[in-house]
Amino acid sequence: MIPIIFPPSNFKVRFNEKTSNDEIFDLIRKKWLVLTPEEWVRQNFVNYLVTSLNYPASLIALEKGIKVGELNKRFDIVVYNNQAQPVLLIECKAPDVVLNQNTVQQILSYKSVLNASYLIITNGHYTYGFYTDSQMVEQITEIPVF
Template identity: 50%
Template structure:
């Protein structure tokens, strides 16, 4: 399991028609604050503030094609214009099961990133993919 200590949140949150929204500085827009979005925003803040990943190279919730299907990834960090790290976020009450690992592996079948992370905000697992094999990570790679 990865060691991830989220920094204290410093998010902008507002209510619109009884629904909370959070300002996403990466997408530069207000988005609905769901339990999964809370995990996503905390992880992005961790990447930028703690790990010093460049915010400009972090892509959030973009559509990719998996055969005939269209899917949306949660977070992808690019390095040298290529996918470098894919992060799949789940809300806190969703266990990080084999199904979640299979989901990120399907995404990576087209993106070919060397690092994969799954998180539910409490638990975080990661792998370095090298020659088709996954080796468990104990911490996120340094930028």
């Protein structure tokens, strides 16, 4: 397991009276989003990447569509290097979702398309990471700093 302590944040949160939903402003996508439990994990994890691990926000993409075989899927977080190659692939789940083999299979299917070296799964309470290359998958105990 990778120990993660989310740093303090100054998220903008509001209540949308039209939809009766709490919303959070996403600094990467520059828009208001419904504040679901999974979105809370995603926003805190992005804040952790930028604040604690020094990843530039400009190298982070959130919830983009990809084609996995015949299926249209959406990844949660991808961090690119300066050459625009995926380096970190992160799958976020709501805090009450157990991280299991299905979560690992999901991120591995995304890796088959994006080919990131580091795979991270998190529900905000628990975070697991893996380093992969063409020959092996190895569990890691920390996420590399930018």
